[in-house]
Amino acid sequence: MASKTLVLPGETxxxxxxxxxxxxxxxxxxGPGLRHVPPSTITSTIAGPLCIDQxxxxxxxxxxxxxxxxQPNDLIIATVHHSSTDFYSCSITPHTTxxxxxxxxxxxxTKKTRPQLNSGSLIYARVLTASKHxxxxxxCYNPSTGKSEGMGELKGGMVFDISLGLARRVLMAKQREDGxxxxxxxxxxxxxFEVAVGRNGKVWVKSGGVKETLLVGRxxxxxxxxxxxxxxxxxxxxxxxxxx
Amino acid sequence: xxxxxxxxxxxxxxxxQALEENIRLDGRALDAFRDIDISFGDDYGVADxxxxxxxVLTRISASIVAPYPDRKFDGVFVIITELSPLASPAFEVGRxxxxxxxxxxxxxxxxxxxxxxxxxSLCLVAGQKVWSLRADIHILSHCGNLVTAASLATLAALxxxxxxxxxxxxxxxxxxxxxxxxxxxxxxxxxxxxxxxxYFENGEKMIVDATLQxxxxxxxxxxxxxxxxxEVCLVQKGGGGEVDALVLLRAVDMAVxxxxxxxxxxxxxxxxxxxxxxxxxxxxxxxxxNER
Amino acid sequence: xxxxxxxxxxxxxGSATFTSNGYSVIAAVNGPIEVQRRDELxxxxxxxxxxxxxxxxxxxxxxxxxxxxxxxxxxxxxxxAHPRTLIQITLQIVASQDDSLYPGNLPQAASNVPVLPxxxxxxxxxxxxxxxxxxxxxxATLISVKENGGVAPSPSxxxxxxxxxxxxxAFSSHGDLLVVESEGYFTMDTWEKVYAKARLICHGEKEEDxxxxxxxxxxxxxxxxxxxxxxxxRQKVAAEYRWKxxxxxxxx
Numbered sequence: 001m002a003s004k005t006l007v008l009p010g011e012t013x014x015x016x017x018x019x020x021x022x023x024x025x026x027x028x029x030x031g032p033g034l035r036h037v038p039p040s041t042i043t044s045t046i047a048g049p050l051c052i053d054q055x056x057x058x059x060x061x062x063x064x065x066x067x068x069x070x071q072p073n074d075l076i077i078a079t080v081h082h083s084s085t086d087f088y089s090c091s092i093t094p095h096t097t098x099x100x101x102x103x104x105x106x107x108x109x110t111k112k113t114r115p116q117l118n119s120g121s122l123i124y125a126r127v128l129t130a131s132k133h134x135x136x137x138x139x140c141y142n143p144s145t146g147k148s149e150g151m152g153e154l155k156g157g158m159v160f161d162i163s164l165g166l167a168r169r170v171l172m173a174k175q176r177e178d179g180x181x182x183x184x185x186x187x188x189x190x191x192x193f194e195v196a197v198g199r200n201g202k203v204w205v206k207s208g209g210v211k212e213t214l215l216v217g218r219x220x221x222x223x224x225x226x227x228x229x230x231x232x233x234x235x236x237x238x239x240x241x242x243x244x
Numbered sequence: 245x246x247x248x249x250x251x252x253x254x255x256x257x258x259x260x261q262a263l264e265e266n267i268r269l270d271g272r273a274l275d276a277f278r279d280i281d282i283s284f285g286d287d288y289g290v291a292d293x294x295x296x297x298x299x300v301l302t303r304i305s306a307s308i309v310a311p312y313p314d315r316k317f318d319g320v321f322v323i324i325t326e327l328s329p330l331a332s333p334a335f336e337v338g339r340x341x342x343x344x345x346x347x348x349x350x351x352x353x354x355x356x357x358x359x360x361x362x363x364x365s366l367c368l369v370a371g372q373k374v375w376s377l378r379a380d381i382h383i384l385s386h387c388g389n390l391v392t393a394a395s396l397a398t399l400a401a402l403x404x405x406x407x408x409x410x411x412x413x414x415x416x417x418x419x420x421x422x423x424x425x426x427x428x429x430x431x432x433x434x435x436x437x438x439x440x441x442x443y444f445e446n447g448e449k450m451i452v453d454a455t456l457q458x459x460x461x462x463x464x465x466x467x468x469x470x471x472x473x474x475e476v477c478l479v480q481k482g483g484g485g486e487v488d489a490l491v492l493l494r495a496v497d498m499a500v501x502x503x504x505x506x507x508x509x510x511x512x513x514x515x516x517x518x519x520x521x522x523x524x525x526x527x528x529x530x531x532x533x534n535e536r
Numbered sequence: 537x538x539x540x541x542x543x544x545x546x547x548x549x550g551s552a553t554f555t556s557n558g559y560s561v562i563a564a565v566n567g568p569i570e571v572q573r574r575d576e577l578x579x580x581x582x583x584x585x586x587x588x589x590x591x592x593x594x595x596x597x598x599x600x601x602x603x604x605x606x607x608x609x610x611x612x613x614x615x616x617a618h619p620r621t622l623i624q625i626t627l628q629i630v631a632s633q634d635d636s637l638y639p640g641n642l643p644q645a646a647s648n649v650p651v652l653p654x655x656x657x658x659x660x661x662x663x664x665x666x667x668x669x670x671x672x673x674x675x676a677t678l679i680s681v682k683e684n685g686g687v688a689p690s691p692s693x694x695x696x697x698x699x700x701x702x703x704x705x706a707f708s709s710h711g712d713l714l715v716v717e718s719e720g721y722f723t724m725d726t727w728e729k730v731y732a733k734a735r736l737i738c739h740g741e742k743e744e745d746x747x748x749x750x751x752x753x754x755x756x757x758x759x760x761x762x763x764x765x766x767x768x769x770r771q772k773v774a775a776e777y778r779w780k781x782x783x784x785x786x787x788x
Contacts, residue, residue: 006770010672010709045614045669047769064776066667067549067568079252094249095333095569120253132619158258165776180779210262214269227778285631297546305591328588329626332547333566337586380591382628384562385545
């Protein structure tokens with residue numbers, strides 16, 4: 001699926017390796033880390049492996065470091081910083097401008113039934129709009145269906161920091177096959193827990209007790225730091241469960 | 245708005261809940277340190293200390309200055325701490341934060357006021373020329389317990405530093421380069437270190453070497469500076485939460501034990517370093533060139 | 537001997553250490569973060585460079601170097617990608633050559649220039665580590681000219697003392713000259729020689745055959761600086777994607 005060539009910023013992507021669309025109507029999609037210099041040059045802007053998806057006619061540069069930049073439709077875990085009349089100001093990453101969460105952007109929220117969030121509350125939300133010129137707007141429901149779809153305030157539990165790359169992998173549809181993540185499935189066989197993953201490099205875990213919650217969080221962090229493969233993750237989880 | 249982000253309600257509650265069950269998030273015992281690594285630079289007097297994810301680099305340097313007129317026989321020893329955005333985006337360039345003042349005050353009391361370094365030994369020509377010794381403490385990564393990391397780095401650097409040798413003939417002062425004469429170690433009278441204890445539940449529970457998150461969730465902290473002989477140089481309680489007086493005694497007791505533990509670590513790191521510098525077993529006394 | 541580590545620090549968004557020729561620099565990049573109102577630019581990211589000397593507080597020398605680096609990086613970073621934000625670069629000098637030269641004095645360099653290549657290189661590596669969008673990368677080197685007109689790359693402290701002129705040159709990854717800082721007396725011919733040598737070290741391509749190479753220099757050990765940059769990134773990526781290459785998944 002993805003071919004591995006390493007690019008540094010400023011390299012021109014040769015037109016030969018661009019994906020050839022099966023359907024001529026499908027336009028070439030440039031993902032993160034690439035820019036189009038008119039008329040027809042494509043250059044890289046960040047360092048990392050160049051990935052190509054022939055089926056979707058897409059090309060992008062993967063990266064695992066740096067600060068999270070909000071993108072529309074990303075699921076994120078944010079902290080409420082303060083509240084004003086119509087909005088909650090939340091923090092996705094520290095030291096950036098606060099994205100706004102309308103107080104009515106919850107499932108079934110009306111002026112009377114809207115949830116009251118204190119500063120310091122955690123929320124699971126989706127980025128509605130984000131562009132470089134405006135502050136992002138986030139919502140806790142799906143605007144097309146009006147349903148919460150798991151978003152909203154996160155009560156109890158604990159948040160763990162993970163790398164942006166791991167967050168992306170855990171959120172993939174086929175966690176084990178595409179993302180190479182076996183930790184969560186493996187733990188779920190023995191321990192019941194709830195989990196929410198934010199693209200901003202945060203995982204929220206809630207379970208019966210402190211030990212169980214820590215098990216999930218630490219297993220993920222461990223797999224992240226050491227770059228464990230599926231098999232190794234299974235081994236790690238079994239070892240950790242035995243210890244608890 | 246450069247301020248360290250506060251932990252969320254959930255995180256705070258979880259940390260406290262875990263501590264109630266005597267569990268720390270990284271799996272350490274309540275009185276255990278994170279992994280400590282002490283390394284030295286190529287030049288004398290540069291110590292790099294990693295305490296888990298906290299990292300502090302201290303550099304000692306010396307220059308010749310005129311002494312203060314009221315202290316003709318004393319050399320000068322200054323400690324400079326500066327927190328830069330290197331350590332955390334919460335720090336601003338060129339603006340002194342409370343943490344910085346807190347840190348340099350504690351180190352100042354621990355090392356200077358406790359006479360760890362004898363300023364008389366830094367005097368070259370009374371009333372005219374003295375050594376001005378300077379410890380630049382660079383905080384590279386701030387992940388909790390800066391006080392211990394900084395005091396470890398500074399003590400290690402001071403103990404490893406070699407000051408240029410000098411001689412006075414007919415009132416003329418000569419400073420020798422390392423090639424001419426081996427530089428000499430500083431005269432340290434004792435080796436004090438700082439331990440920070442963060443307390444919870446009105447001082448019922450105390451933890452050593454708190455991470456930034458634990459620090460933010462704690463009710464307050466007690467800083468104890470002592471030397472491995474068990475002599476206490478400083479006790480400071482901060483953070484507001486009220487504690488029983490006996491708690492402080494307990495804290496001092498605990499800290500003295502920890503100082504001994506860390507003191508041994510510094511000893512070992514210095515031993516390893518001097519072996520490395522003394523390549524091939526040729527004693528440093530034989531030739532000055534081997535030092536470098 | 538050039539030594540590079542990417543992302544050694546935990547709190548900064550991106551960081552790097554660069555050690556070469558007796559100079560060692562730690563760089564950290566934070567960004568894009570919120571910018572103070574007075575520094576805010578409506579169409580582009582503000583770039584803030586702070587240099588902290590190994591000992592003592594920064595002075596005129598540091599401000600001068602900061603301005604050179606800031607002006608260079610403004611053209612390297614795609615500032616329009618993150619308008620109304622701040623990209624903050626902090627450079628900590630850990631060791632420099634002139635530290636041990638004068639006993640009894642604070643390590644303060646006689647010249648501003650020699651530490652510049654390490655600063656530039658460390659900042660570009662930290663920017664890579666922070667995944668800040670760049671239009672190119674750069675490589676920089678220090679070259680001194682001896683009294684006999686010989687060109688010496690990676691000069692030692694003694695070489696610098698004896699040199700008639702010293703030069704810092706930085707090249708973009710496209711091979712264009714980005715920064716030149718020269719000190720001392722030299723002729724245009726000497727400069728051409730310096731340019732050819734520096735380009736060879738940084739970018740690798742020889743423009744002309746430089747015959748007057750210094751004898752003491754070992755041509756073998758010249759590794760293109762660009763390759764060192766790429767190797768550092770390759771190592772980091774390999775560590776991050778270890779899960780993909782790990783034995784079990786390779787077997788399937």
